[in-house]
Structure formats: structure tokens, C-alpha cells
Amino acid sequence: MAIAEVTVIPIGTGSTSLSSYVADMQRVLKTIEGITYELTSMGTIIEGPLPRILAAAEALHESPFTAGAQRVSTSLKIDDRRDKPSTSRGKLEAVERKLRED
Template structure:
């Protein structure tokens, strides 16, 4: 799995929660595993191509919702030596915090 963090911001808006809600609905519709955080959204997808297709759709959705300008930031963790999931990364850190 590829782990992807992305941030889509419709510029010039005071509140973006309604836009974020529509992106979450899109991810649900796509059946994508995701985690919404206070500052971004993280998702797991099979390939980088899948990630870009979903992010492009979410980016374009902002314009359909009335945004005039949109800024999108993407960060990709593509590990090929073994399978990793979002919770594996968090678990690894927490084990070290607890001295494990």
C-alpha cells in the first residue's frame, strides 16, 4: 500500500469544513481507507496512480463547489520492500515511546 497525505485548500475561504466534508464523502464513495486529521487527510491506496487520480478528483471538486482558487499539497510514502499500513507506522513509534 501507498500511504498518502494530502491537503486541499480552497483559497480565500474563511472556513473550509464544508469542502473537507465533501472530500471525505468522495473517499467514502471510493472505498478508500483514510484518516482525517486536524490539518490534513491521510489515505492508503494500492498505487501512486490511484492516489493521484483520487487527489485530482478531490481538487477538481473544490471548483465544482465554488472555489475560485485551490492549493493542493501531497506527500507520498511508497515503500516497496514490505507492506506497511498507516497504523503500522504509528504503532512502531508508540512502541519506542513506551520503551519497546
């Protein structure tokens, strides 16, 4: 299973507020099977098989265009670990364990 962080920024929307676009994108994610996701203040974390993550990223990128944006900038980071199962929560817990050891 892969983990990705996706940030989608509609450009030239006429407003500095993007929350309506973000809400639309979260609705889109609900329709995509085979992934889990978590909204953060700076993007969305998506977990699942790589093909499903890429499909989700494409759907997220298209969402602002559907809502009227004329330009969209999308950043995608993927952590695809294949030697053992990995989750976003597991990565955080590993750091927390290290901090407790101090």
C-alpha cells in the same frame, strides 16, 4: 500499498471556514474504490495502491472547484514503501514501541 497525506485548501472563498469544503471532499472519497482514508485536523491520510491514491488526490483537488472555489492549493506527500507492507497505523505503532522502550 502506499500511504499519502493530502491537504486541499480552497483560496478566496469569502470565509475563513472551510468545513463545508472538507465535508464535500470526504463525500468524494467515499466514492473512490480501493482506498482507505482517515480525516485529520490538518488533512486526510489515504492508503492504497499508488494509482488509486493519485486518482483520489485529483478528485479531492477538483472538489472545491465544483463547489465554487476559483483557486485551490493542494499538497500531497506520498510514502511508497515496497520492501514490506506498510500502513499508517503500523508507522504509529513502531514509534509507540520505541517510546515504551524508554
